[in-house]
Amino acid sequence: MKFKLLNTDKESGARAGTIVTDHGEIPTPIFMPVGTAGSVKAVHQRELTDDINARIILGNTYHLFLRPGIELLEKAGGLHQFINWSRPILTDSGGYQVYSLSENRKINEEGVTFKSHIDGSRHFFSPEIAIDIQRSIGADIIMAFDECTPYPCDYDYARKSMDLTHRWLIRCKNRMKETPIKYGYKQTLFPIIQGSTYEDLRKQSAEFVAAEDFAGNAIGGLSVGEPHDIMYSITEQVCNILPKDKPRYLMGVGTPENILECIALGIDMFDCVMPTRNARNGMLFTSNGIINIRNEKWRDDLSPIDETLGGYASTTYSKAYLRHLIINKEILGAQIASIHNLTFYLWLVRTAREKIIEGDFLSWKKQMTKKVAQRI
């Protein structure tokens, strides 16, 4: 994996770049649609490429390990082949999902024992196992196995957890060295910075990770319920420590507003279930603001969902039709809203990139943040 930094904004930390992987290039800043168990929910693979222009999608190690399982993924020749997706994929390590299980997992030095949310069966993930599974999945960018702390988190726990995440990182790194790729495509490991909301811990974690000199770096443990200003200040602090010539990935973020703010702080990569999950409930992100399509207000609105964006879903179907489908619980409603929201997210980061390259990012961001955050 290579990262070419094309331009850094003079008035903010925003950067425009390109990540080069064996499955193709990823312009940054980028938003990565989440394809939990091998499917970005309600969206066909060709819609991801042709309509949304997604450049990279996410897979979840925990979900893929449970279903379809590693054996089948290996037989298929990896996740790309299994789902028919030829562009890059990033997989998380399972750390976050295991953290989400809370009651149903036990952490010790060696790793995590957890119960499947599907059938209650017991499983064990260690840093080594997380790497092995991600080798079998075959994603282009794979994540270190970490512990994601909750918010709020007491200082002692945050410190101990961070130290554990650091020791696990070294074990992940070593496992990467010991194991070959399986399908002829190179894989790149990203470390994850933890330290909860504590500045000194975040500093320590960012410095530890920076010194390890990975090809890209991720910030974890944010977007777990903390106020936005804490998310922003930690992100800013960590970005100031991280090397400039490596892409920076803020995990699990966020709203369009969050994304614009964090691009300005120097983040290059984002992922979030929000555009697809909220779409299924009828919440639309548009270039004019946030729409709850279930509202009576849109009942007779025969105008396109969002003409600014272009593309099939956003310009062919009307708000009134989409409202009708969502209220009727028609699957097509979830499909249209999901394509639309992802089209919007990708439009947002693509436009941000253009503005960064043109040197016009900050004024655009200021105006756009207000616009996309408002409920209309």
Next chain:
Amino acid sequence: MKFKLLNTDKESGARAGTIVTDHGEIPTPIFMPVGTAGSVKAVHQRELTDDINARIILGNTYHLFLRPGIELLEKAGGLHQFINWSRPILTDSGGYQVYSLSENRKINEEGVTFKSHIDGSRHFFSPEIAIDIQRSIGADIIMAFDECTPYPCDYDYARKSMDLTHRWLIRCKNRMKETPIKYGYKQTLFPIIQGSTYEDLRKQSAEFVAAEDFAGNAIGGLSVGEPHDIMYSITEQVCNILPKDKPRYLMGVGTPENILECIALGIDMFDCVMPTRNARNGMLFTSNGIINIRNEKWRDDLSPIDETLGGYASTTYSKAYLRHLIINKEILGAQIASIHNLTFYLWLVRTAREKIIEGDFLSWKKQMTKKVAQRI
């Protein structure tokens, strides 16, 4: 509406023809995907044209009347405009849906009072109202308001009900004459033959309807639970009475096997929720037979769903991937299976048409019926 009969099979009643409407031509025999409330479930409109090559779709008057409602449909300029569909549409009259409500409806000479399945609100449909609503929906082919009898049905009820359906037909015809089209596209009324499973009643109904000389004719009251041989014998009997130069529509039928058998008896048009409803449960109709994709048998089968058919869904995605999606309740599973099943149904009637034109229908049908009916 015009119907051009191109060829009648020498060895069976099968016919190849073309229905010409203001929204385009429909080659027959044809299968019409069901778009109940303005959406063929889990399928985008462009997938209906580009992938499935649907030539006409169905809408349900009862559902569309309740939601989105006639006022909005009129404001949109009719159902075609509202859902973005430029090919022909057929709407049923609401008779069948009202029949399905059983406990929640009351029939008298004037019409039917029924309770909405959505909110229990009371409504009244008469033949005149059913025509008015269908004028507002704007479908190319609209259906007479009838009573659909259940199976089994005692003789006296079947006879009285048939007579009522005949009187309602005349009222529908008169209402059609009194009311103009609303959106510049001509609409054609099809009468419905009833008479349950009784030969003398079916004869009476078919003769009554034939004498009325509509541009096309429909057979209702079948596919309601009666054995297949009764469905076939009634269909054969009625087809022998109906004029040859008008298209014949067998309502609510059926399995691929049913469709092949009834094409051979002289039916030109079919509709059924089976390909989409069963798709959502993981039942696939393929050119090799019926697949329950949930079966363990398909777990590791990385071959395409059905290569014979061509098209995106059937050839891009593997059986193992589709199985994974359906078992995981991923929306994409319903999407792929629905596109696939409809692609198969349209492939089946398109191939039947080719064989009828080539004069090779019956031998193909014999071999194909066996194939498509078997569970593999």
